[in-house]
Amino acid sequence: METQNFNIRIDVPLPAAEIMNKIANVPAWWGVGFEGKADQQGDQFVIKMGPEAYFNCTVSEVVPGKKLVWTVDECFMPWYTDKTEWTGTKMIFDLEEQAKQTNLTFTHEGLTPQSECYKDCKPGWTHWISRSLMSYLTTGKGDFQQR
Template identity: 35%
Template sequence: MSPNYTAEITVAATPQETYDAILRVPDWWGRITGTTTAVGDEFVYVVPGLHYSGFRVTELEPGHRIAWLVTGSHLSFISDTQEWTGTTVVFDISPAADGTGATVVFAHEGLTPEVECYEVCTNAWSMFVTGSLKSLIETGEGQPYDFDGTEALTDADHEDLHRGVREAVAAGSEERGA
């Protein structure tokens, strides 16, 4: 199998400032429900009518590392709509080689060229990590997806999505005999 998708950015900020900005998921990626600041926290990210994913925070090392397990997903534009389920998103943070900032190595473990969503998903991750997240870290302003008008989701919509992720996780556990 080919390597996982990765992207790397170097930013004019300390590793701790970088870590703190990554935890501000709505400010660089888009609206979420749930929380991202403690191991075990869960959140859902949604692109209305296209994509939702549930995440569990599995690792937090302040100034160094953040990892999220995808606990459930639905990608409407590919045949295996749950292709992300069971993959892991990782941010490894270190001081920049020149000593003037921080370097972030982003990896989506399980997102390899062999999976159907690779091209679309890596293009999106690139936009958010190398564009929006980098901008948030360096300027305080990201460019997250912002859905309003007919695409707006209510709190009830988000609760339905959380429920869908929980049900997908439960169904997956039953299929594996857990």
């Protein structure tokens, strides 16, 4: 049975440092309620989805131009049996700068096909990274119309 963490890669025609700065502007590409800061290691922020759902996160690792890691410290997802399934998971942005582009690999460590939310989270992350984040990085505007 597959136990691989969800991941997706996009190739962006921008320098890695610029991409890292833009990822930290979460509401511009994720289209969620957002409180706090996501710029530097140790920053804490809350992502809100609707009136009840939330994800309390910490920027747990920053390697300038190379890697950004957000750890979910606590969450509440009212629509699932395991309402705290994302607690302890990590959202990892790995960047590898090439000559004219940066390869960005997003991994949600702990989100596997065995996760209750995987069937919803896989297409969700696919949209938010490959469409909305990519659009924000290249045009300055995220794509909030999930298809």
